[in-house]
Every structure is written in structure tokens, then in C-alpha cells.
Amino acid sequence: MLPPWMLAAFYVVSGVVVVWMLLRLRHKRRLALQEERPPLVHPPVETTVRPSLPPSPPPANAPAALPADLTILKPAAASTASIPPAIVTTSSAAPSIDKVVPRPSVPGESSPQPPASWHRERLFGDIPAAPVDNLARVLAEDVPTTRSDDLLFGDVTTFLAAMLPDSATRREQTRAELISAGYYQPHALQNLAAVRYLTMMAGLVVAFLLLLAAPSRLEWIAMGGLFMLPLLGWALPRLYIRGQAVDRRSEIERGMPDLLDMLNMCVSQGLTIPDSLRRILRDLRGPYPALAQELRIISEQTAIGNMHLALENFSRRLDIPEVHSFTSLLIQTEKMGTSISDALASYSDTMRESLRQRADEKGNRATFQLLFPTVLCLMPAVYLFLLGPAIIDLSNFFNSGGRDSLDQGTQVIQRINANRRASTAPNPYPSP
Numbered sequence: 001m002l003p004p005w006m007l008a009a010f011y012v013v014s015g016v017v018v019v020w021m022l023l024r025l026r027h028k029r030r031l032a033l034q035e036e037r038p039p040l041v042h043p044p045v046e047t048t049v050r051p052s053l054p055p056s057p058p059p060a061n062a063p064a065a066l067p068a069d070l071t072i073l074k075p076a077a078a079s080t081a082s083i084p085p086a087i088v089t090t091s092s093a094a095p096s097i098d099k100v101v102p103r104p105s106v107p108g109e110s111s112p113q114p115p116a117s118w119h120r121e122r123l124f125g126d127i128p129a130a131p132v133d134n135l136a137r138v139l140a141e142d143v144p145t146t147r148s149d150d151l152l153f154g155d156v157t158t159f160l161a162a163m164l165p166d167s168a169t170r171r172e173q174t175r176a177e178l179i180s181a182g183y184y185q186p187h188a189l190q191n192l193a194a195v196r197y198l199t200m201m202a203g204l205v206v207a208f209l210l211l212l213a214a215p216s217r218l219e220w221i222a223m224g225g226l227f228m229l230p231l232l233g234w235a236l237p238r239l240y241i242r243g244q245a246v247d248r249r250s251e252i253e254r255g256m257p258d259l260l261d262m263l264n265m266c267v268s269q270g271l272t273i274p275d276s277l278r279r280i281l282r283d284l285r286g287p288y289p290a291l292a293q294e295l296r297i298i299s300e301q302t303a304i305g306n307m308h309l310a311l312e313n314f315s316r317r318l319d320i321p322e323v324h325s326f327t328s329l330l331i332q333t334e335k336m337g338t339s340i341s342d343a344l345a346s347y348s349d350t351m352r353e354s355l356r357q358r359a360d361e362k363g364n365r366a367t368f369q370l371l372f373p374t375v376l377c378l379m380p381a382v383y384l385f386l387l388g389p390a391i392i393d394l395s396n397f398f399n400s401g402g403r404d405s406l407d408q409g410t411q412v413i414q415r416i417n418a419n420r421r422a423s424t425a426p427n428p429y430p431s432p
Contacts (some may be wrong), residue, residue: 010226013336024165059117140186150185157187160194174238179317180245180291184297196237203229248290249320255288256322260296260348268341273330274302294318307334322351 139148151157166174170191178188185191205227211222259280266276278299284292293312301310308331314326329347333340 018266021163021165025162026167028162049050072303146186148187150191152191157190157194160197161190164193164197164200166193174241176319177241177245178240180249180319181241182244182248182293183241192237192241196234197239200230201233203231203233203425249318251290251292252318253320253322255284255291257348257352257355258288259284259291260344260351262325264341264344264348267344273340274299274307274333277302322354334378375382 024142064097148155153160174192175189178192183192207222207226211219212227214222262280262283263273263276266279267273271279277295279294281295281299284295294317296313298310301313311330315324325347329343330340332338333343
């Protein structure tokens with residue numbers, strides 16, 4: 001059995017880990033509650049600093065019906081004669097800042113003109129500003145009306161995923177890997193987190209049971225498994241997702257030249273790009289199912305929004321050079337109005353040549369990479385094949401009395417050498 005100090009250390013470490021996970025869960029829930037609160041949006045107002053001079057009396061021609069909390073500031077005659085008076089409301093939140101409301105225009109009075117500046121000049125009149133996309137990114141799992149039938153373990157999935165907290169950067173990386181692997185479910189990230197937590201806890205339980213059942217001489221192996229099995233349970237699901245993402249990207253890379261050829265044939269016959277993609281979708285489901293899935297998403301997003309946005313989302317989902325070039329080609333040809341058929345034909349040949357060069361590079365690299373497996377795995381078998389008969393003959397020789405023959409020959413040689421030394425040695429007692 002384990003010594004008492006080791007069991008006490010194990011219990012202390014387990015308690016610290018449980019307390020740390022609970023604190024992380026509490027912190028994550030607090031951040032989630034803060035993010036759910038809607039931010040207070042105030043309309044932009046023009047502010048000015050209230051002067052420290054005493055308020056001047058209102059002019060004689062001031063309007064009679066003014067609220068009690070409003071005052072009229074009369075500009076100085078020398079410096080601000082051309083500026084109309086303004087109604088100033090005092091802000092209770094900031095005593096030194098006032099909200100300035102323009103005075104209503106009076107009939108027969110010219111309206112004030114803004115000061116001329118270079119950025120206000122236009123060559124062909126007033127050009128409207130481009131709309132700025134200030135909309136925040138909305139994820140599927142953040143929408144309350146999102147369907148929950150894709151949860152792997154039902155309602156418990158959310159709790160299990162919360163027990164494995166992670167940083168925002170790593171969550172984005174994991175979400176990108178899931179999308180590259182083809183997991184487009186709204187709660188795919190929570191399902192993966194729940195699976196990782198369960199495999200980690202299962203490894204911990206198995207290692208603890210092995211520690212209790214293992215004999216004394218194997219307790220050190222069980223102690224090593226107590227750390228290695230939870231680590232493997234935490235890492236293996238994500239490694240599996242990464243492998244699926246690599247395979248899916250490779251399949252899409254192989255299918256891009258065929259997609260360009262088929263798209264070129266459809267466009268040259270008079271079909272538009274969305275109609276061509278819907279037509280190609282049926283033929284690519286068999287050889288390239290991953291590429292067919294992406295084309296279906298493009299078609300659905302085009303029907304909802306526009307083709308430009310659908311292609312940008314396609315390029316954002318898959319980090320593949322061929323996909324980036326394909327989307328840039330379609331977007332640029334649509335903007336510039338060039339012949340898309342010629343562009344697709346030339347780019348298809350270029351992509352095939354690029355894939356061929358990449359395959360040659362991998363083949364040349366494989367020659368060097370196969371050197372070490374050859375030396376480590378093949379050479380021992382070659383040595384056994386060449387030296388096997390000699391080893392068998394030596395074994396038969398020693399088993400049939402060859403060792404005794406060698407011992408007798410050795411003894412004879414030793415006696416001959418001893419007699420030769422005795423005959424050549426000088427006599428210590430010479431005769432008189």
C-alpha cells in the first residue's frame with residue numbers, strides 16, 4: 001500500500017483542483033451575466049464648457065414661453081456678434097459640461113453656416129458616407145431561440161462544458177477547428193468541452209481504481225497513470241478534431257480544380273454563378289462531400305443575403321490558399337466586369353500546376369523522412385536474415401560438444417607454452 005504522506009498529498013492536490021475549478025466556474029458565470037446586460041447607449045450630443053462668468057440677464061426680445069430650468073446665454077457684442085444665441089441646459093451628471101441645443105430659427109433671419117474646411121469640399125457635390133458595419137458578432141449558441149436538440153448529453157451538456165473553463169482565444173481556435181472539421185451545429189463547442197471533461201474524469205477514475213487494485217511493486221505505474229490518463233482524456237478529443245479538419249481541408253483542396261472546370265462549363269453556357277453552384281452541388285456529393293457541403297452553405301447564404309457575403313464567409317471558414325484565391329477571383333471579376341469564363345479556365349490550370357508542385361515537394365520530403373524508419377525498422381530484419389544461419393550453426397556446434405573440444409585445445413596449447421618456457425628458462429643452480 002501507499003505510505004500515508006503520499007495519500008495525504010493526493011487528497012490535498014485533489015481538493016485544490018476541485019476548489020480551483022469551482023472558482024473558475026463562478027468567475028465564468030459572473031462574466032456571462034455581465035455580458036448579458038445590455039449596454040447603455042446614449043445619443044451623441046454636442047457639449048460645451050460653461051463659462052465661469054456670472055449669467056447675463058435675458059434679452060428683451062426673448063420668447064415668453066420658456067421652461068423654468070432653461071437660460072439664454074447672450075454672446076458678447078465684439079467677439080461673437082455673428083453667432084446666434086443658444087439655449088443651454090444644465091447637465092446634472094457633469095456640472096461643468098452643458099448640452100447645447102440650437103435656437104429655433106426665426107423667420108426672416110439667415111441660418112448660420114458651418115465654417116469652411118477642406119474635408120467638407122466635394123468635387124461632384126455631397127457624397128454620402130459609406131455605411132459602417134458596427135454590428136457585433138452573434139454566435140448561434142448565444143441566441144435564446146437556438147434549437148437545443150444537438151446537445152450531445154441533453155441539458156447536462158451545458159453544465160459539463162462549464163466545468164472545463166477556457167480562455168477566449170483558445171475558444172476561438174477550437175471553434176475554427178470545429179468549423180474546418182465540418183461541425184456546424186450551434187452547440188458544437190459545448191459538446192466538445194463536455195466530451196473532454198468526461199474523458200478526463202473517466203481517466204482519473206480508472207487510474208484511481210488501478211491504484212487501489214495494483215500490487216505494491218506496480219504502484220508507481222498506477223501513480224503515473226493518475227496523471228497521464230486525465231491528460232490523454234483532455235487532449236485526445238481535440239487531436240481527433242484536428243485530424244478530421246486536416247483530412248477535410250485536403251479533400252477540398254483536391255476538389256477545387258474540378259469545381260473550377262465544372263463552374264467554367266456552366267458559366268460559359270449562360271448560367272449565373274449561384275445557379276452554376278447549385279447545379280454543380282449535385283455532381284460533387286459523391287466524390288467530394290465536404291466541398292458539396294460548403295457549396296450548399298454558399299447557396300443558402302446567397303439566397304438570404306448576397307453572393308459577395310457568402311463568398312467572404314466561405315473564405316473565412318476554411319483557411320486554405322486555394323479557397324482564398326477562388327473567392328477573390330469571383331469577387332474581383334464581379335466588381336471589374338471581366339470575363340469570368342477565361343479567368344476560371346486559366347486559374348484552373350494554375351491551381352492544378354500548384355497542386356502538382358506541392359505533391360512533388362511532399363514526395364521529395366518523404367524520401368528523407370523514410371530514412372529513419374528504414375534504419376530503425378528494416379535494418380534489424382536484414383541483419384537477422386543475413387546472420388541467422390551463422391548463429392544457428394554456432395548454436396548447434398556448441399550444443400554438440402564443441403565447447404569441450406575448444407576447452408581441450410586450449411589446455412593443450414597452454415601445456416605446450418608452459419613446457420617451452422620451462423626449457424628456455426636459465427638454470428638458477430649451475431653445475432660446478
